[in-house]
Amino acid sequence: MNNLAEINTGDGIEKPEMNVHVDRASENSCLSTLPKITSFLIPKEYELLPNASEVFELELAYYEYKLLTKYDIVQRGAFFKSVDGVYTNHHIICSNNSPLTWVGRSKITKSYFKEGNFSTGYATHGLFPYRGKFHPQLIKGILNILKIQPDHVVLDPMCGSGTLNVEASLLGINSVGVDKSPFCNLMSKVKYEALRVDKTQLSTILSNSYKNYKILTNDKNIPEDFSYNDYFKPEKAITLLAFLDAMGYARRSSKSIGELYPSVIKRYVGQIGAFTQAREKINLQIGKSKFEIGDARNLPIESNSIDAIITSPPYSFAIDYAENDRPQLEYLGYEINKLRDEMIGLKGKNKKEKLANYFEDMDKVLSEMTRVLKVGKYAVIIIGSNDIQTGGIRLETKVEEMALKHSFVVDQKIVKPIKGIQNTMRDEYILFFRKV
Ligand SMILES: C[S@@+](CC[C@H](N)C(=O)[O-])C[C@H]1O[C@@H](n2cnc3c(N)ncnc32)[C@H](O)[C@@H]1O
Known part of the structure; x- marks a missing residue:
C-alpha cells in the first residue's frame, strides 16, 4: 500500500466469523448474542485499550491493525492493550505509575489524569500543562499509519510543548521541533531530555530541589546551567521547568509558587521515574530530537529533507500564546511585545485584520512545509474548525x-471531537496532505 488514500477504498474488511443473526420474533433472543461493533473491525486476538472508544480512535486503531504487523503493534501500536496476549509497549509505558505523581493533587485531578493514562498522561507529556497541546496517543497513531521508521526525520514547525518530538523519540524516530516561543523551546527540550535521564539524575533533582528553588527565586539572571543553551544540564532544566510550572499554577490558584513548587517537583520526578522504569523494562531506544527557536514561515531547515510533518498551528486567534506564557517568558527575560509581532494569529487590530494576517501567514507556512518535505511524503495538519470565533469562516476548509x-493533495481526513470547549469549538480536523 503506497499511500493513505488506498486504506479505505473498499479493500475489504475481513469480518471475524460470528453468529450475528438475532431472531427478533423469539422471546429467547438475548443481548449476549449481539456482537460488539469493534468485532467487525478488529479480530479478537487484538485487545483494544480501554479508552479507545471514540470514532476517531477506532478509525486509527483499525488503520494500525491494517497497516502494521502483529510484532509492530506490540512494539509501537497506540491503541492496543495486547496482541495474542502479549502486552504492547504503549500499555506497559502507560501502566507504570509512581505514587509521587499524585502528591498535592485533588481527587478530581487525580481521576482526570487516571482516565487519560493511555491518551495524554504518560511518559513526559504530563510535565507542563501546555494549553492547546496535541493528544499524544493520536500522534503515535499518525506516526504509525504513515509508517515512519527510525531512520526517518519528522518535523513539527510549531512544536509548542514538543508532543510530536516526545512521541517520535518513544518510537526511536529522529525529529526536529521549531517554535517561535523561547519558552516552548525550553519546555519541548526538557520533555525530550527527561526521556533519557537515569535514576541517579532523578535523585539529584530531589535532593537539590530546595537549594535550586532558592537560586531560582533569588538570582536576577538564571544561571546558565539551568537554561537551554550550550551549558544545558537536564537535572537543572527539569527543575527550572517545574519552577515555571509552579509559577503558572500559582497564577491560577490562591497558593504561592513556594507553596506549590515542592509538590510539582515531586510530581515531575515521579512521572519521569515511572517512565524510566518502563523504558528499562522494555529496553526502549529513544530517538534523537533537535529543537530550534525559529519561524514556521521561514524554516531553518534544508529543502526536501523531511520524511513527515505533523503539526497543529494556532487555531487563528483562539489562544493568545504570548499572553498565555507571559510569566514564564518574562522570567526568562524575553520581551513579549516583540514576540507577539512574529507569532501567527496575534497580529491585527480587530478580528477581520487578525484573520487576514492569519491566512497570509498560514500560506507562508504551507509554502515552507512543501519546500522542506520530500516528494510523496505527508504533512498532517490538525486544526480546529473555530467558526464560532471567526464568524463562520472554517479554518480547515481555508487551509485545505x-x-x-502548494503541491499538496488531500489523502485522508479524520474528525475528532474536542472535549470541554464545545461552545467555542466542536471539532478538530486531521488533514493528511501528500506532497506530489
Ligand atoms: C497549537 S500550538 C502547538 C502545540 C503543540 N502541537 C503541542 O503539542 O504542544 C501552536 C504553536 O505555534 C507556535 N507559533 C506561533 N507562531 C509561530 C511562528 N511564527 N513560528 C513558529 N511557531 C509559532 C506557538 O508558540 C504555539 O506553541
Whole structure:
C-alpha cells in the first residue's frame, strides 16, 4: 500500500466469523448474542485499550491493525492493550505509575489524569500543562499509519510543548521541533531530555530541589546551567521547568509558587521515574530530537529533507500564546511585545485584520512545509474548525484550499471531537496532505 488514500477504498474488511443473526420474533433472543461493533473491525486476538472508544480512535486503531504487523503493534501500536496476549509497549509505558505523581493533587485531578493514562498522561507529556497541546496517543497513531521508521526525520514547525518530538523519540524516530516561543523551546527540550535521564539524575533533582528553588527565586539572571543553551544540564532544566510550572499554577490558584513548587517537583520526578522504569523494562531506544527557536514561515531547515510533518498551528486567534506564557517568558527575560509581532494569529487590530494576517501567514507556512518535505511524503495538519470565533469562516476548509495551491493533495481526513470547549469549538480536523 503506497499511500493513505488506498486504506479505505473498499479493500475489504475481513469480518471475524460470528453468529450475528438475532431472531427478533423469539422471546429467547438475548443481548449476549449481539456482537460488539469493534468485532467487525478488529479480530479478537487484538485487545483494544480501554479508552479507545471514540470514532476517531477506532478509525486509527483499525488503520494500525491494517497497516502494521502483529510484532509492530506490540512494539509501537497506540491503541492496543495486547496482541495474542502479549502486552504492547504503549500499555506497559502507560501502566507504570509512581505514587509521587499524585502528591498535592485533588481527587478530581487525580481521576482526570487516571482516565487519560493511555491518551495524554504518560511518559513526559504530563510535565507542563501546555494549553492547546496535541493528544499524544493520536500522534503515535499518525506516526504509525504513515509508517515512519527510525531512520526517518519528522518535523513539527510549531512544536509548542514538543508532543510530536516526545512521541517520535518513544518510537526511536529522529525529529526536529521549531517554535517561535523561547519558552516552548525550553519546555519541548526538557520533555525530550527527561526521556533519557537515569535514576541517579532523578535523585539529584530531589535532593537539590530546595537549594535550586532558592537560586531560582533569588538570582536576577538564571544561571546558565539551568537554561537551554550550550551549558544545558537536564537535572537543572527539569527543575527550572517545574519552577515555571509552579509559577503558572500559582497564577491560577490562591497558593504561592513556594507553596506549590515542592509538590510539582515531586510530581515531575515521579512521572519521569515511572517512565524510566518502563523504558528499562522494555529496553526502549529513544530517538534523537533537535529543537530550534525559529519561524514556521521561514524554516531553518534544508529543502526536501523531511520524511513527515505533523503539526497543529494556532487555531487563528483562539489562544493568545504570548499572553498565555507571559510569566514564564518574562522570567526568562524575553520581551513579549516583540514576540507577539512574529507569532501567527496575534497580529491585527480587530478580528477581520487578525484573520487576514492569519491566512497570509498560514500560506507562508504551507509554502515552507512543501519546500522542506520530500516528494510523496505527508504533512498532517490538525486544526480546529473555530467558526464560532471567526464568524463562520472554517479554518480547515481555508487551509485545505491553500494547501492544494502548494503541491499538496488531500489523502485522508479524520474528525475528532474536542472535549470541554464545545461552545467555542466542536471539532478538530486531521488533514493528511501528500506532497506530489
Ligand atoms: C497549537 S500550538 C502547538 C502545540 C503543540 N502541537 C503541542 O503539542 O504542544 C501552536 C504553536 O505555534 C507556535 N507559533 C506561533 N507562531 C509561530 C511562528 N511564527 N513560528 C513558529 N511557531 C509559532 C506557538 O508558540 C504555539 O506553541
